[in-house]
Amino acid sequence: MEYMTPNFTKDMVKTHKILIPNMAVTQFRLMQAALASEGYQTEVLGNCGSEVAQLGLKYVHNDTCYPALLVIGQFLDALNSGKYDLEHTALLITQTGGGCRASNYIKLLRKALVKAGYGNIPVASLNFSGLEKGSGLPLTVPLLRKVIASIFYGDMLVALRSQTHAYENHKGDADAMTEKWIATIQGWIRDDKNYSAHDMKKRFYDIAADYATIPITRVPKVKVGVVGEIYVKYSPLGNNDLEKFLESQDCEVNLPGLMGFVNYCVANYKLDIDLYGGNKLIAGGADAFLSWLDGIGCASYDAMRKYGFYAPGSFRELMKKPEGIISLGAKMGEGWLLTAEMIELVEGGYSNIVCAQPFGCLPNHIVGKGMINKIRALHPDANITPVDYDPSATRVNQENRIKLMLAVAREKLDNPTAPKPLTAEELAGGAPQVETTVQ
Numbered sequence: 001m002e003y004m005t006p007n008f009t010k011d012m013v014k015t016h017k018i019l020i021p022n023m024a025v026t027q028f029r030l031m032q033a034a035l036a037s038e039g040y041q042t043e044v045l046g047n048c049g050s051e052v053a054q055l056g057l058k059y060v061h062n063d064t065c066y067p068a069l070l071v072i073g074q075f076l077d078a079l080n081s082g083k084y085d086l087e088h089t090a091l092l093i094t095q096t097g098g099g100c101r102a103s104n105y106i107k108l109l110r111k112a113l114v115k116a117g118y119g120n121i122p123v124a125s126l127n128f129s130g131l132e133k134g135s136g137l138p139l140t141v142p143l144l145r146k147v148i149a150s151i152f153y154g155d156m157l158v159a160l161r162s163q164t165h166a167y168e169n170h171k172g173d174a175d176a177m178t179e180k181w182i183a184t185i186q187g188w189i190r191d192d193k194n195y196s197a198h199d200m201k202k203r204f205y206d207i208a209a210d211y212a213t214i215p216i217t218r219v220p221k222v223k224v225g226v227v228g229e230i231y232v233k234y235s236p237l238g239n240n241d242l243e244k245f246l247e248s249q250d251c252e253v254n255l256p257g258l259m260g261f262v263n264y265c266v267a268n269y270k271l272d273i274d275l276y277g278g279n280k281l282i283a284g285g286a287d288a289f290l291s292w293l294d295g296i297g298c299a300s301y302d303a304m305r306k307y308g309f310y311a312p313g314s315f316r317e318l319m320k321k322p323e324g325i326i327s328l329g330a331k332m333g334e335g336w337l338l339t340a341e342m343i344e345l346v347e348g349g350y351s352n353i354v355c356a357q358p359f360g361c362l363p364n365h366i367v368g369k370g371m372i373n374k375i376r377a378l379h380p381d382a383n384i385t386p387v388d389y390d391p392s393a394t395r396v397n398q399e400n401r402i403k404l405m406l407a408v409a410r411e412k413l414d415n416p417t418a419p420k421p422l423t424a425e426e427l428a429g430g431a432p433q434v435e436t437t438v439q
């Protein structure tokens with residue numbers, strides 16, 4: 001049985017407030033300004049807590065992906081709150097268009113809405129794959145460019161904040177700087193400026209220079225990278241505030257940028273056509289678009305390096321990292337990108353990694369946990385811990401597990417010795433296995 005809710009139409013842009021589930025907090029705050037500048041009234045949801053997961057569990061089968069369960073629970077919790085005029089509220093959900101279940105969350109959301117008595121609430125889809133034509137958010141070129149700029153700027157602010165926050169002399173400086181730049185960039189976007197590639201490439205230097213004025217003392221600290229399924233990697237609701245927890249443990253945290261996932265989706269257009277055939281013009285167009293995006297990303301990295309911050313290599317370089325480990329044809333979930341990000345982090349000095357995965361997420365267990373032994377064979381210093389997230393996994397178990405990883409990291413920081421590479425037997429399956437379930 002198909003559960004239907006009204007389509008989101010162009011007229012609703014003026015009359016409806018669109019609720020957006022929270023994920024990458026900084027980038028989404030900037031995107032909200034991009035949507036506002038094009039006439040949309042939006043609110044990025046901040047409601048969290050166990051009741052969100054419980055509501056999700058009530059209306060979504062517990063076998064369903066944890067991100068779907070949380071996003072749907074967060075929407076229902078917001079609608080139940082009484083804060084919104086239900087005649088003029090719509091919901092926005094993304095669809096990746098890939099082969100995984102994320103493309104179908106929208107159907108689960110509609111079913112949950114009907115069952116919960118909210119069958120009149122329109123659902124808009126944000127996707128770049130031509131899905132849900134009747135209910136897609138109308139994407140204009142200016143809006144698309146502003147959204148892209150929001151992600152680039154947001155990624156840069158997150159990276160600069162993390163690298164400053166861990167070493168700042170005066171607590172709160174990095175956060176205050178980030179708030180200042182979020183407000184500034186929101187103003188730019190609202191005023192239709194500084195979102196072209198040309199302007200962004202200049203502004204990146206202003207931003208990096210400003211962060212470099214924060215007084216810091218660089219002392220050796222445990223550096224931790226976070227990779228994983230896109231929702232639990234970024235969403236504080238999905239990962240039980242992982243970034244804050246790591247910071248509370250006196251770590252420098254590296255959360256690879258959201259643009260990596262956008263680039264990965266664009267790159268996959270060409271990879272699909274190379275592997276399975278298709279329109280070469282589309283492949284060429286996607287490749288040219290990827291080069292354009294990569295050029296902007298590299299400019300932000302150059303600006304960061306100029307002012308003494310760490311920055312990763314280009315996306316084209318990132319695509320070479322999984323060579324000999326996993327095929328670029330592995331494109332379910334976060335696919336080869338997840339493996340590539342782990343390698344890049346290790347090579348960049350962030351050898352301690354939390355791989356955040358929804359429990360039961362098969363694709364990311366393959367490209368995440370499944371690649372750990374191979375990565376350790378090439379990089380014996382890699383200290384990677386997969387952590388599963390689902391409604392029954394307790395925060396304390398997850399944090400204890402991460403603390404174990406940090407204990408190893410601290411020991412290495414105090415006594416740096418070259419770890420031995422894995423033996424052939426270990427590689428063949430005898431390597432120390434890491435428990436997945438965190439019950």
Ligand code: SF4
Pocket residue numbers: 065066067100101102103229332333334358360361362363364
């Ligand atoms: S990647 Fe994992 S969590 Fe995401 S849709 Fe696929 S199975 Fe679900």
